[in-house]
């Protein structure tokens with residue numbers, strides 16, 4: 001990660017408005033657009049093409065055609081795919097400063113985050129997969145196998161799934177657009193990317209770079225957006241689409257699974273979370289809790305894996321709350337262009353109202369508001385939310401169970417480790433979690449009993465291109481990253497041969 005020395009040409013910038021369909025950058029059929037709002041100023045920053053059913057239909061047809069005709073030998077030539085994705089990565093790197101301004105404008109992300117997850121990391125990811133794909137064995141000899149009295153030699157062929165719809169959310173749009181498109185392209189698929197309408201430019205810019213700066217054949221990579229989710233939904237039920245990869249809420253994930261069922265599409269679902277941080281009795285609260293509380297406020301709490309439920313030993317509640325309250329009251333948030341801020345606004349007025357409504361309901365049903373809970377008086381413009389700490393939270397209450405997606409931390413006391421583990425496991429989600437202890441072995445012993453897709457013990461991180469990321473229970477199906485993540489975009493064909 002590079003450290004910026006100046007803000008460069010900081011300032012609001014509108015992104016690409018056009019869709020990428022069948023190799024052409026085009027307006028929506030009929031020319032409609034929708035507004036893109038800057039959440040830090042509440043002003044219209046620009047527009048994006050409002051794709052119609054006809055636009056989505058043309059994109060699906062073009063993808064089907066390109067995949068079935070094996071355009072540019074795409075399905076069979078990994079070297080060509082790697083060459084094209086490397087061009088895409090180089091185009092992203094060249095556009096880096098433009099993208100930085102666009103991302104801060106449309107997400108309201110603190111600019112500091114563009115030196116990590118919002119921009120630097122996705123560019124790194126786009127550069128990682130080409131060599132991975134070059135080294136991947138798409139045809140493997142697996143030796144001899146016996147069954148039903150016969151012995152045969154076998155090979156496994158890893159083949160692309162086909163036309164893949166990639167649907168992404170707004171909280172880390174470039175990162176998720178890359179994560180859902182690049183490995184899938186390198187696996188040999190034709191990808192139709194559908195970015196979230198609150199942050200369309202991160203995806204449309206990717207389309208522009210693909211069209212102008214790469215040799216990707218028409219129809220192999222397309223980007224379509226619509227302000228109407230019912231229009232986008234055709235990607236999830238059209239029989240010409242073979243697979244849907246989705247990152248977003250569990251509620252929408254359920255709808256997509258239902259829509260994909262009649263045509264038995266392959267699906268990968270990266271869904272919501274309600275991650276728990278179990279702080280063990282032997283932990284040093286003065287080092288653990290500032291990070292725990294501050295971490296949730298970064299990205300304004302709009303991160304799927306953030307551990308928003310903190311469990312503290314009952315005897316240490318007062319000590320812990322004092323540390324967390326002080327952290328949250330001094331947490332640097334506000335103007336996203338200021339490098340010293342780590343929190344910006346919520347993405348929208350609707351999202352802010354939802355988060356503040358959840359906090360008010362929690363207080364009405366018995367939780368104690370320790371700090372925050374409203375709109376900051378010093379930031380009258382922009383969708384800001386005060387860092388908010390709630391204690392006495394019943395883990396079975398709505399705020400203890402439902403994803404908040406705002407800078408809100410809840411604290412619940414526990415008496416025994418078994419009780420803490422039971423609370424952590426008692427949600428419909430299972431995306432991530434954390435355990436803190438004065439002893440790594442103790443943290444690991446507890447981490448082994450928490451049922452999630454990933455978990456960090458004593459600040460150990462699972463976040464890496466080589467580690468599988470995903471959820472259990474209603475946090476999702478399948479994995480992103482690592483070998484497992486790449487193989488999600490492939491089908492496996494077993495071939496039997498005579499044993500001679």
Ligand code: NAD
Nearest residue numbers: 168169170195196229232233248249252270271272273304
């Ligand atoms: P969302 O579910 O509302 O929307 C996600 C995407 O789905 C958007 O592009 C939206 O336009 C589209 N969509 C909505 N309805 C659709 C339909 N019927 N058919 C097809 N597409 C449809 O999510 P959001 O509010 O954009 O993002 C926040 C959510 O994303 C949170 O729940 C968060 O936990 C989750 N998330 C999960 C991960 C992960 O890795 N598990 C990562 C980031 C975000």
